[in-house]
Amino acid sequence: MKVFVISPGMYTYGAMVIAGIVRDAGYEVTLTRTLEAPPGETVFLSLFSTQNLMDGALKSFIFAYRNAGGRVYIGGPVSAVPEMVLGELAPDAVICGEGEAGALTLLEDGISPEVPGIAFIGPDGIVFTGPSPPCPVSRPLPFIPPDIGMQDVRGASAYIETQRGCIGACTFCQVPRFFGRKIRSRPLDEVLKEVQAFKDAGARRLSVSGGTGSLYGYTDGKLNDDAFAELLKGMAEIMGSKNVSSPDIRVDCISDTVLNAIRDYTIGWVxxxxxxxxxxVLHLMGKGATAAQAGEAIEACRAHGLHVAGSFIVGYPTETIAEYEETKDFIAEYALDDVFISIAEPIPGTPLADLALRTPDADNPAFAPHMGEYKSLHLTEAEARSFDLRMHADLFKPGLHVVTDQIFNAYLAEIRKDGETVRRATNLLRKYA
Ligand code: SF4
Known part of the structure; x- marks a missing residue:
C-alpha cells in the first residue's frame, strides 16, 4: 500500500517520524509539503497550528480526496481537540496525541472503536476511543527528505526531538498537555545516529527541540546536566559546533555545566x-519563575559568554497597561540581543483557551479597541502593545536600529495579521465551547 505523509508548508519533525515508522513497517511512503497525492491512496496529514483548521485549501483538498475514494487521517498537535478537527476538516479519522502506534494500527486494521487513540464520526456522532498510550521514545530513523538541506526554520534545517514532555505548566503551551510532564529522554546513541543521518541527507544546521533542551536526561526531579553536555558534544562532533543550536531553555533549568556546554558545542545562543x-502575569501564565529570576538567568548566560534572546507575550487576557509597562521596563533593563513578540494565542485545549473563553471582549486586549497613543492606526489593545513593544525593543537591542517607514509598515502589517490570527482562533474556540 502507498502512503502519503503531507506536512503542509514545511517538513515538521513529527511528520518525518511518522513517515519513518510507516516506511519501516513495509509501506511505500512519500513525504511532501504540498497538498498532492494520487487518488485512492492513504494520506496522513500532520498539522500543528490552529490556523490549519481554518485553511480553505486544506478543507478543499480533504473533501476532494475523500470524494475520489482516498482516506485522510489527521494527526499532530491539532489533535488535542479532535471534535474541532472533525468539525472543521472532516477527515476519516483523527489520530489523537502521540500518533506513532495509532498510525500503524489504522493502516493495518482500518477505523474501528478497537483502535486506541483515534476519533471519528460514527453513526451516532463522534467516537473517541480514549487517549493513546505514550509511545516508546526509542524508534526507527525518521524519513528524512532529500531536500532537507533547503529547509530553514529559524535558522535550522530541522528541530530534532531529544526528549518528550516538559516539567513546566505554562498555560498557553500544549507541550505538557500533549506529551505529559514526565521527561522521557531518547537514548544518546539513537539521537546521534539520527543526527548523522540528517547530516548525510544534507541538513546544514540542527536544533534541539523538545520543549526545553536542558531537560535531556532529567530524572527524579533533577537536571542531568552531564547528559545534556554529552548530547551537545556528540552533536557538535558530527555537525560542527557552528551548526548546532539548543536555544529553548527554561530560566530555572540552567547550571554552569549547561551554559558551558551551550557555549562550547553550539552557536552560543540561549x-x-x-x-x-x-x-x-507570569503567575497567571504558570511560568513558575519571577521576573527577578529571569533577570538572574540572563546575567548568568552573559557571564558564560552567551547571547540571549527572549520571547514576550503581550495582550494576555486581563493584562493591564501597568503590567505591560513592567514588560517594557524589563526589556530596557536587560537589553537582550534579540527579542520576539507575539500576541497571546489561545491554543485549543490549554488553560489560556479557557481563560480567553471566560474573558469578555472588553477585558480581552485581543478584542478591545486601543484608545491611546496609536488610536489613529485602528489597532486593538493587544496589537498596539505588540507594535509599541517592537519599537521599544529595537531601542534597547545592541547596535543601531533605525525604524524606517518600510520597517514601520512591515511591523504594522505583521501585527495586524497576528491580531487577526488570535481573534480567529478565539472565535473557533467559541464555536466549539
Ligand atoms: S517551559 Fe516551554 S515547553 Fe515547557 S510548558 Fe513552558 S512554554 Fe511549554
Missing part, C-alpha cells in the same frame, strides 16, 4: 521564553 516583566 532563547528564553520570558513572556512578561509582571510577576502577576
Amino acid at each position: 532563547f528564553f521564553g520570558l513572556e512578561s516583566g509582571s510577576d502577576r
Whole structure:
C-alpha cells in the first residue's frame, strides 16, 4: 500500500517520524509539503497550528480526496481537540496525541472503536476511543527528505526531538498537555545516529527541540546536566559546533555545566521564553519563575559568554497597561540581543483557551479597541502593545536600529495579521465551547 505523509508548508519533525515508522513497517511512503497525492491512496496529514483548521485549501483538498475514494487521517498537535478537527476538516479519522502506534494500527486494521487513540464520526456522532498510550521514545530513523538541506526554520534545517514532555505548566503551551510532564529522554546513541543521518541527507544546521533542551536526561526531579553536555558534544562532533543550536531553555533549568556546554558545542545562543516583566502575569501564565529570576538567568548566560534572546507575550487576557509597562521596563533593563513578540494565542485545549473563553471582549486586549497613543492606526489593545513593544525593543537591542517607514509598515502589517490570527482562533474556540 502507498502512503502519503503531507506536512503542509514545511517538513515538521513529527511528520518525518511518522513517515519513518510507516516506511519501516513495509509501506511505500512519500513525504511532501504540498497538498498532492494520487487518488485512492492513504494520506496522513500532520498539522500543528490552529490556523490549519481554518485553511480553505486544506478543507478543499480533504473533501476532494475523500470524494475520489482516498482516506485522510489527521494527526499532530491539532489533535488535542479532535471534535474541532472533525468539525472543521472532516477527515476519516483523527489520530489523537502521540500518533506513532495509532498510525500503524489504522493502516493495518482500518477505523474501528478497537483502535486506541483515534476519533471519528460514527453513526451516532463522534467516537473517541480514549487517549493513546505514550509511545516508546526509542524508534526507527525518521524519513528524512532529500531536500532537507533547503529547509530553514529559524535558522535550522530541522528541530530534532531529544526528549518528550516538559516539567513546566505554562498555560498557553500544549507541550505538557500533549506529551505529559514526565521527561522521557531518547537514548544518546539513537539521537546521534539520527543526527548523522540528517547530516548525510544534507541538513546544514540542527536544533534541539523538545520543549526545553536542558531537560535531556532529567530524572527524579533533577537536571542531568552531564547528559545534556554529552548530547551537545556528540552533536557538535558530527555537525560542527557552528551548526548546532539548543536555544529553548527554561530560566530555572540552567547550571554552569549547561551554559558551558551551550557555549562550547553550539552557536552560543540561549532563547528564553520570558513572556512578561509582571510577576502577576507570569503567575497567571504558570511560568513558575519571577521576573527577578529571569533577570538572574540572563546575567548568568552573559557571564558564560552567551547571547540571549527572549520571547514576550503581550495582550494576555486581563493584562493591564501597568503590567505591560513592567514588560517594557524589563526589556530596557536587560537589553537582550534579540527579542520576539507575539500576541497571546489561545491554543485549543490549554488553560489560556479557557481563560480567553471566560474573558469578555472588553477585558480581552485581543478584542478591545486601543484608545491611546496609536488610536489613529485602528489597532486593538493587544496589537498596539505588540507594535509599541517592537519599537521599544529595537531601542534597547545592541547596535543601531533605525525604524524606517518600510520597517514601520512591515511591523504594522505583521501585527495586524497576528491580531487577526488570535481573534480567529478565539472565535473557533467559541464555536466549539
Ligand atoms: S517551559 Fe516551554 S515547553 Fe515547557 S510548558 Fe513552558 S512554554 Fe511549554
